[in-house]
Amino acid sequence: MNFLAHPLLPGNMLKSMLPGTPDQSAALPGGEALASVLDPFGFGRAAVSYWRDSVERSVLYLDVMRERGNQYLEHMEQTKPNVLGFDTEVLVDGRTLPHPTNYELLRVLPPSHIEIDPDKRPFVVVDPRAGHGPGIGGFKPDSELGVALRAGHPCYFIGFLPFPEPGQTVEDVVEAEIAFLRHVIALHPKTAEKPMVVGNCQAGWQIMMAAALEPDVFGPILIAGAPLSYWAGEHGKAPMRYTGGMTGGSWITALTSDIGNGLFDGAWLVQNFERLNPANTYWKKQYHLYDNIDTESERYLEFERWWGGHVVLGGNEIQYIVDNLFVGNRLSTAQLVTRDGRRIDLRNVRSPVVVFCSRGDDITPPPQALGWIRDLYEGEEDIIANEQTIVYCQHDTTGHLGIFVSGSVSRKEHTEFTANMDYIDVMPPGLYETTVSHASERDDAELLERDYLLEFTARNFEELDRDVMHKPEDDRRFATVARISEINLGFYRLYVQPWIQATMTPEAARWIRRMHPIRLGYKLLSDRNPLTVPLPVMADMVRRHRQEVGQDNMFKAIETMRSDQIVASLNALRDLRDSTTERMFMDIYGQPLLQAAVGLHGDAHVHRRRPGAEPEHRRFIENRQNELRNKIAQGGSHEAVMRSVIYVLGGATATDERNFKRLRASRSELEPTSTLSEFKRLVRDQFFILKLDRDRALSCLPELLKGQSDQEIDGHIEHLEHVLAASGELSEHVAERFAQIKALFDQARPPKAAQPAESTPVTASSAEAAASNVASKPKSRTASRRKPPRKR
Template identity: 45%
Template sequence: MTIETINDRFFGAWSTADAQGGDANPLGLSLPFGDVQNAWFAYAIDTMQRSILFWDAMRQRGNIYLEHRAQGEPPILDFAYEIVLDARTFSRPANYALLRVLPKPGMTVDSGKRPFIIVDPRAGHGPGVGGMKEDSQVGVSLRAGHPTYFVMFYPEPMPNQTLGDVAAAEARFVEEVTQLHPESEGKPCVIGNCQAGWAVMALSAVEPGLMGPVIICGSPMSYWAGVDGKNPMRYMGGLLGGAWTTSLLCDLGGGKFDGANLVANFERLNPANTLWTKPYNLYSHIDNETERFLEFERWWTGFFLLTKEEMTQIVNDLFVGNKLQRGGVRLAGGAALDLKDITAPVVVFASGGDNITPPQQALNWIVDVYGSEEEIKLHGQTIVYILHQDIGHLGIFVSGKVAQKEHYEINEAIDFIDILPPGLYEMVIEKMPEGAGDRPEDRYLSRFEPRTIADIRQLDDGQKDSEFFASPKLVSELNTQFYEAFIGPWVRMMVTEPLAQTLRELQPLRLQYRLLSDENPFMWPFQMLAPMVAKHRRPVADDNPFLTAEKHFSDSVVTVLDHYRDLRDRMQEMLFKAIYGPKALGAFMYNEEDLEIAKFAPIVRSKREQAELDSAIERVKGRMEEGGFAEGWARIVATLMLGAGGINELELETGRKVREQHPKLRQLSINERKRLLKEQSYMVQLDPDRAIESLASLLPTLEERREAWNMAKDIALGDGVIDAKQQVVLDRLSQALELKAAA
């Protein structure tokens, strides 16, 4: 059948209807036959051109994958860097290295500012996501003038490498950065992304005082947590029978776990995005999307390995065992790792749109570890959390909009966070009115509002589903023991290193990149055709009816795949609960301790512990009248921050300026300021009335009282207005300082 015959049969009825003056054609389009025919041919040409350019982009992606591997898969940073330390040479070697990131032209770094250390996740992909473009965590830090360091890792782990070796290397990195910047008042701020977040938290608990503020972004600290009907990834361990599958994959890899398996799990979470939305977005915007697509794929297509020791400990302690928040992780000496030992302020960044680490998994550890906001204050801890509404997991690290807003605001406020009074806060970022200023610091205003444990619990739908995870933990232990005793030895005996390497190369993710590269001769024509197509590109008009139909078809495909995902996830959840529920395995295979912890049980102290606590509180109250101007000033600031329902960054900046201008306060070091604010805020929290009434003893002269009160008023006016709550606090302070009576 010739093209002319097809054209006549397809458009014949159209021509007849058009000649007879019909209002509609056989396809239901209210267009003359000639216009529809032109629209069809324009769309056909555009489709052909887009197809050629699309497959050429996929060919380039495959080549980038091969080139990156040939180069040793270096970090995909958008900045030049130099290696400071290589942990492969340490006495306890690990495949990690510390990089000093070099600023771009126009960026000025002040060595006296607090250094930042960005640690990328080792969860399948390679390093670089925290600095893969200028609008990133690395870029924000450098633009703010902070010395910036990056912790990278190599594709191959060192033989018999453990998480303890990695922790020792990272501790050495932080010590090195601290020594490189002795003039900096603050210790290095460490940012941990995803998996690196809980690793940094564990290190901060093992080495208290090692680092400054800790920022964890999208980090799964409470893996059992989640919302009923969502977050299906937490059920996979139980449905697979526990950690024995991890041991099997490691043995098939010759003692190494292939990170491509983790990436495949991520891709299965959202089949619509993996199978259709991402490639269709490239295809439909091929003229301006290729560069961004290839930039991201350079990171996404890098797969790194972990040792069996590392991966099994991660799965057993974190994913299946949920031991980190419960104090169940054991150190080399046998002591339990306790997150309460962390002394550095902690900033938690989570998003409601994150389907890998939802807010419950990022925040519920606070409830489990401390139980109450009073316990947080008792330990002198400061915890700040930030909630984004809808950004996805990767967007937390790579989104330019997030870098320009959340990461920028965190960076700007990090010194203030370091001296916030102990307690739980939410960092609320508000957009400033239009015309407020062109600088990034003028676009948003951050406010630190006190929160309670109840506020975190409200993000969850209850902890009943956590009860189901106690029995899978025991099933996992039994299955793993059976595998290691009867199956594992046979697998390890049969798998040689060449076979393990072959299995890795045949992994579907790796294989598709090879097949869609220049290693495949069938892809060569696209390299020749793409430049010609680009030169004679004829994009179709946006109102073309066939393009509209294409978009409707795309929406339908996404809808179908989303329905499949929802059905699959619901079935997995139902199956998980049917197997491990209280009327199934959970009826006789559970651990009482796990069940109690899963219920967010309140902290119960023994009589001796309570007596010691009461005695310590009385000693603190007994020191309320001890001190001078510095203590009085710190108590006034704490009263203003805690009594007015929070404080914003403009008010904090004003407080810094007035302090630096005062002869009795400007010589205080950051450690002295932190100590004063923690002590005085604790007094205000224990007994606010007595703390305020005893201010007069700390500020005996009328001049000192007026001076301190005026400085407090300047802080309240930092954002240009004194609100009602602040005015109430100022009036109370004025009365306690007897200023009105003196006037």
């Protein structure tokens, strides 16, 4: 980098080069003319301008590094460091729970210009504890918390302290999060809906574990960039999944914890993340600051306050995580059992789950974020049988941190998720993919209430497999890694661990943490280094006399090209390293002899066998089906209308939030005293009834409407038209279904007083035939935009 080529210059010499100093050549008579004669093409003047600018940028860059070091030391000396951009108050300290943890529940205090509705659904953000400190979920005004606050939701944050409690385990943390959610529910007794919970990265699988153990305390769950299926991945991408195999398993984790005297330094995890993209770590990020030193310093320091806020994990915590999740992949196959004998089965989660991932994420790529669905369920019918609603959304380009840090992502995806959580909460069971489109991209922009629209499309496992890219032969390789990891860990604990634990002291462990290369990088460029004493004085002088060189300077252009070449070279080395690592992994762990040595060769399912269904769960499904069969002919107009909406929209390729908003408005009109949970139960019951026996469910519609007057039936049809028109003009298939429904509603009309003969009853099949005739007639575009239903 250019600043390395320039030594620190004395103040008087630096001052003489600053643009504020009079230019002697320009002051002399004819100086400019003489300069033109001596330097006709301007190369010399461009070189001097560039040299001066590069020296100034070097001084300012080093001063920002000094401020970064001071900021790091100040941050690490705090008792409860975090980078939240909002004021908070502690509600529950995890250290006071029966099983103490270093987690705590915070209430987020809204800014003065934002008004909160305490009766709205509470919003809880859980931050990842993967080497960095807490606060990334509320880092900026345009963040997950910022979006929820602007929507009027009461917001809470689950963070953590830098050091774990003695003996703290992953199960203790999960139980603490459950206790925090119970406390949030108790704070909002008038709110019928359970809290919406957002789990970022590592916190995502923690939240899913908690929801599997205590599903009743969770509302909709959003897991952003959370890896739940660690063996999944696409060849040529996701190099982190090979790390366990290339180190021989989790014994290296135990060694690192023993060197820390039972504590695992999170800086090692941060170092793993940084090695994924050496071009960005060692050059691009730093050069971007150097190149834009006049505008980027504040943003850079703000991010570094979080990135450099390293925390410590308990040795038994990280060992549990690596053995059971990263190497063993036991969470997504329901193989984890708590200390009190409860099996952690993600199929027990009753809340809708929204999976947000990105194709540009090299830490949690889509296969690792979505593979757990394929690990647990046989197909989309299995998801429906478990009454589960799973929605996934894939961003095209953003990186891992951008999923929960980027302001553009928060303003788009997170805003739509927050605004439509009630809709997601009542969606029928199944697998859906959601997309967010901008109003400018749509022909029906006049029908949209906001700048973006959230659309949902039902998916099957064949479509899901295009993103998961499951390969059984890779499963056998990773299962081999898991077996070898157990063997190596056993040898380490038998022969090496006793010696290290006997010689390591708390003082030595603290010294090793302080000497970590990443930590030293912050400390060496701080005010504690006497060599940095001149920097603030020189930087202040530069700022007072600063003159930037233009982009048209040929030497600045050469610098930019050279930077691009360095980035390309580092990326090429990274790609070579990753491809070599992948090839070595595949070759070593794909050997039949090695697989046979650990007892896996020839096993068709190896370690990834689906958990299967328990007998009591099968009996529950059978009893539930019998219960629904008895409900097919029970109910009234509410059940008939909801059954009709679900049937008609079931013929659409996609649905969106507008239909739900019309339904929600009509719910308050038809059933003013009903709650969202009751509405959700109505939707799900009618969905399952249609799924169980569609023909009988439709033929019973006239029976459900029995006793209704012509005016009431007309009102129901107008209501259906109003709901369906929310998404614009009906497709041909949807129009046919709607015509079938209207024919069935007409059958329920009371007989005319002067009717000469008894009319022929309309069955579901005859209604479908009539619907075909109706649908074959030309449709009017205005027919889908009728006025709202009358107040009844």
